[in-house]
Amino acid sequence: MAAAAAAFEVAGGGGTLSDLYQSAKRALLRTRDGMERLERIECSSSSGGGGGGGGGLESQELSSSIKRDIAQIQSLCVEMERLWRSIAAKSQRDLWKRKVEQVAEETESLKESLDKHVLRNQKRMMEAKERAELLGRVNGDSAHVLRIFDEEAQAMQSARNSARMLEESYATGVAILSKYSEQRERLKKAQRKALDVLNTVGLSNTVLKLIEKRHRGDRWIKYGGMILTVVILFAFWRWTR
Template sequence: METLYHQTNQLIQETSDLFIRLEKNPDSVDIEDAIQSRINAVNTNCEKLDIMVFKTPLNQRPMAKMRVDQLKYDNKHIQASLINAQNKRRRREQERTEREQLLSRRFGHDHTEITVDYMAQEQVSLQNSHRNVDEMIHTGSNILDTLRYNRETLKGAHRRLIDLANTLGLSNATISLIERRVAQDKYVLFGGMFVTLTVIGLVIIYLL
């Protein structure tokens, strides 16, 4: 078991060294294949080591299992790193392909006209948007001015209402005084008429 363990550990070390080479040449598929080959070999050895663990004495079994589990963990980490490197390489290849296709594309007369028309429409759309924004700002400014004017108008109306209320209060008092004076004048008039008619009546009675 010790021999196979050391061989497997050596494979993991070799795989780590291959990653250093892959960093210097990230587009090398051959290095990726070599790494994957060693990962597969480590997996195979770990399966064999799992069987050997159950054949070790009970007092040595926990330590042996821990060592094998560490090999498995390191190998899974290496596999994840390889997948990440492969995905990056594929993205780079796709970006290069798309860039080459874009650079090699040749636009004809119709495509040029379509592009120009599209740019003209986009410019008109931007101008319309700019004009709409200006109109919105102008409308908002007018609304604010109207609100300020209405506020001043309401303040003036409020002051006039207060003055009118005060004036109406004085007028009501004056009208009340006038009404009382009229009532008093009526009593004086009616009393005077009664006295005058009584005197005339007495004069007629006694003189005739």
């Protein structure tokens, strides 16, 4: 208990290890909530067909807030790592090591998610800018631009249909080959059973022949014994007269 208490009371410039950990957990909770809000904004912007306006401004402000929270958590992790290394009891040191590593890993995962969101947002803004510039250059020739877009969309749809047909054909071929493999296995089993039956029949015939030969031998022995007995009795009868 003394070691545990000491571990919780290890202090650095920003407070005890326990205080820093609680601050990091609160910042993590804010960051997770912020990422969820950011994803909802992104989904609503995508479904609405636009990414600008108030939603874009809110997304930028929220991204900046999440970045600050992530930077704060990373700073807390550095301080916590310095503190848990100074804990004397190995069990408490290992416990805090796992806790700090878990916070650091989750923070890194949130940072990667934020970076991906920022890249997607930048790409979306660039595409919107390029579309606006393209539509601005046509100077009324919007029908030609729309026709180009329609042709590209049709080509993409045709490519997707072809890919889907290839996937279906591949799946059908795999299923047919699987059926063939199953039938081959069943034929192999039937062949093995037939061979077993034939071997059994051959063995039975051999045994029957041996039994029949043994019976013939037994009959000859029986008849020979009977004749020998009669001869012995006849000889004994003649000798006693």
